[in-house]
Amino acid sequence: MIHSPYIRKPASVQRVMFNVLLALVPGIAAYVWQIGAGILVNIAIATLTAVAAEVIMLSLRKRPVMLAATDLSAVVTAWLVALAFPPIVPWWLTVLAVLVAIVAVKHLYGGLGQNPFNPAMAAYCTMIVAYPALMSQWPAAGTVDFATQLHLILGGARELDAVTGATALDALRTGLRANGSVATLLQSNTYGAVGGRGWEWIAAGYLLGGLFLLASRTITWHLPTGFLVGLGVTSGIFWLIHPEQFASPLFHLASGGAMLAAFFIVTDPVSGATTPRGKLIFAAGVGLIAYLIRAFGAYPEGIAFGVLLMNICVPLIDMKTQPAVFGHRGGRQP
Amino acid sequence: MITRLFSFRGGVKPDAHKSESAHAPIAMAPMPERLIVPLRQSTRATARCIVQVGDLVLKGQRIGEPEGTLGTAVHAPTSGKVIEFGLHPLAHPSDLNTRCVVIEPDGADRWIERQVFDYHTASREQALAQLRDCGIVGLGGATFPSHVKLGRGTGIETLILNGAECEPWITCDDRLMRERARDILAGASILRDLIGARRLVIGIEDNKPEAIAAMQAAASNIDGETSVVAVPSLYPAGGEKQLIRVLTGIEIPYGKLGAEFGVQCFNVGTAHAVYRALAHGEPLLSRIVTLTGNVARAGNYEVLIGTPISHLLTLCGPKPDTDRTLMGGPMMGFALPRLDVPVVKGTNCIISASPALFPPPLPEQPCIRCGECARACPAELQPFELYWFSRAHNFGKAQEYNLFDCIECGCCSYVCPSHIPLVDYYRFAKSEIWAREREKSAADQARDRFEFRNFRQEREKEEKAAKLAAKAAETRAKLGDTPAPSTAAKADEDPKKALIAAALARAKAQKEAVQPRNTDQLSADTEAEIAEIDARRIKASLEDPAASGNPPSPDRSPESTP
Secondary structure (H helix, E strand, O other): OOOOOOOOOOOOHHHHHHHHHHHHHHHHHHHHHHOOOHHHHHHHHHHHHHHHHHHHHHHHOOOOHHHHHOOOHHHHHHHHHHHHOOOOOOHHHHHHHHHHHHHHHHHOOOOOOOOOOOHHHHHHHHHHHHOOOHHHOEOOOOOOOHHHHHHHHOOOOOOHHHHOEOOHHHHHHHHHHOOOOHHHHOOOOOEOOOOEOOHHHHHHHHHHHHHHHHHOOOOOOHHHHHHHHHHHHHHHHHHHHOOOOOOOHHHHHHOOOHHHHHHHHOOOOOOOOOOHHHHHHHHHHHHHHHHHHHHHOOOOOOHHHHHHHHHHHHHHHHHHOOOOOOOOOOOOOO | OOOOOOOOOOOEOOOOOOHHHHOOOEEEOOOOOOEEEEOOOEOOEOOEEOOOOOOEEOEOOEEEEOOOOOOOOEEOOOOEEEEEEEEEEOOOOOOOEEEEEEEEEOOOOOEOOOOOOOOOOOOHHHHHHHHHHOOOEOOOOOOOEHHHHHOOOOOOOEEEEEEOOOOOOOOHHHHHHHHOHHHHHHHHHHHHHHHOOOEEEEEEEOOOHHHHHHHHHHHOOOOOEEEEEEEOOOEOOOOHHHHHHHHHOOOOOOOOOHHHHOEEEEEHHHHHHHHHHHHHOOOOOEEEEEEEEOEOOOEEEEEEOOOEHHHHHHHHOEOOOOOEEEEOOOOOOEEOOOOOOEOOOOOOEEEEEOOOOOOOOOOOOOOOOOOHHHHHOOOOOOHHHHHHHHHOOOHHHHHHOOHHHOOOOOHHHHHOOOOOOHHHHHHHHHHHHHHHHHHHHHHHHHHHHHHHHHHHHHHHHHHHHHHHHHHHHHHHHHOOOOOOHHHHHHHHHOHHHHHHHHHHHHHHHHHHHHHHHHHHOOOHHHHHHHHHHHHHHHHHOOOOHHHOOOOOOOOOOHHHOO
């Protein structure tokens, strides 16, 4: 027997996931415009792998396949994997990463809603540890044409120096290690107005999509704000102390995966904190760890590690930040 | 006057669907062939039947006597003949039976002589008793006895009248306010006097402008600080705690009553019934019911309590594709398991449901912890956490996360993108917790009973012993063997020994009674020998021969030994 309520808002997991995919479109468009269409090939490879892996895992787990395979959650994971990876990684790396995300991180933990770790970020961390060289080859804007990108994706031979510029974060890091100063380094060809040349447009695209997610109430303001404040304030402190050694907060916010992370990565509801205060703490923690790794760690980008580390803390954060319920608050009486 | 409004967090805005029936003036529902009047008309109380099958009853005649503190009287809704007294199913999801008086109307609808009740001169207690005897209960749906609610004290600052009617489809309060605003305000005025409130605030959702206008016009005719306030249409603004919050800013926590915070809230229909009862001596015999949904003629009817739902449905004409009939609104109502059940005092709306209007829920998907439910929850709970805990049978944790603050308004289920029937999980968890508490209290009772039994057996044993000791003492007294007061006290302490002593005393007495016969035939030598032995015995027992007037005795009663 069906119980009340007898009416439902027209909402579904598909709708939520579709909104996320839709919000990624401006960023992807900027990507194609600035870097090249190779990313579309990667997205296609990742999507096909993800859906296939989802179907296989669901049937192995004897779960209703159609309903879960069409909920678009695997597609979101696939797109995030593709967007977080360099656009010229060979196809098998993408396939492997997506398999890690879907099979190991998602389904081995119980499928949608059960995974304690962000699948895309877990896949990123696995791959950067396993294939550090391939994961560090980021083409600068306009340096690699589509034919070359396709050639590389399909596993063609790599003449590393010819194809890779370094990312803004990478170049800065290497430059600083070689005793350069931030001001002089940022004048090089790698950089645009605020971040990596070309990449700052992509970041703007993600920001636009993120605003759509906020407007459509798919995400709340807490997570992006927490992350951006966490990253911005930490980098700001170091920048104020020693501007020659540390790049400005604006640079950090516009570089690497900061915007993608702020609106699409830390906002993963399944593996993130859920209470309003918890969301702020969780996202700020990711921002803080990301900055520390960027500035002092062994990797140019630290968001993925930040996310995984904070994923571990989620049960504690949620438990300790339970909001007061109606009438138990005290002090809200007039 | 301008009242500052507050807001509650959460809430949803489902399609109101008020226009289907809001235009239809209240019409009298035709008399059914028979009325099934349940004796259970208020929460947790069933009235005692005081009529018999075959009795002729008049409209308004009392047929059920209130029992218990939560009891209210039950009346015959019309004149006619009692044709049955027995169990009938009640309008409830459980489909359980309750005691009902079935009345066959005679068509005359003849009133019993109404006793005029002058509420101006009556004391508060008399007025409350009158409300109980008129069967007045909360008409918002909870059917809590009004006299009990009003009895919670006086000197309450604010009386709130709930005309929010936030559930979709329902328009009975809307029509009542439009058409009988004066009576409602008169009732509110009485209620205000009964609780000694300083001000009266009437909250109506702003999607009912006609009702607000009518109530404002009527409010200008009564004395005292009165304001009719349009509250934003946001389900569940008509929830008692939510409305109190919106109008006063006060939050009443779970388990607390408004009276403790200086505020009480009554439904507009209740205020109307209170007025009829106290000003006209009319018991609550009918209420307004909205008939709507997938019907040909949606409308609002004044319906006698006890009218079968099936009879009402002939008035609105459900369309052929109707698959269920809901009682109450779609957010908190329930599907009727059968249609021959009677209208009761809490029946505000009957909705004919079709798959087109109320589509079956989509298949359940996994919870993705999106938090949509938490944003919709007016109790500010974390519904998805409660869901995980309930699902895992982790009821302790669910209670820790304030499961019982859930008002089951349905907002979380309404917004859930995974189509999880969240409220069902909470109902399940709550009933499991109640069942466990019942089990625990049953076990506690059993243990208490067992412990009491042991205590009782012990006590009886002691009592028996004491009785025997007393008897022994009595026997001793009879024998003239008066023990010293100190020994008597000792006897109480050690009844067993007293018992032995008494037996020995008896044996000795017997022996003595027999002895002389034996001694008659004894030689002087033997007598002398006996006397010597006796003397030795006395000496050995260190008994002072002077203490006993009797001949030397071998009675070595323990109490006499040092």
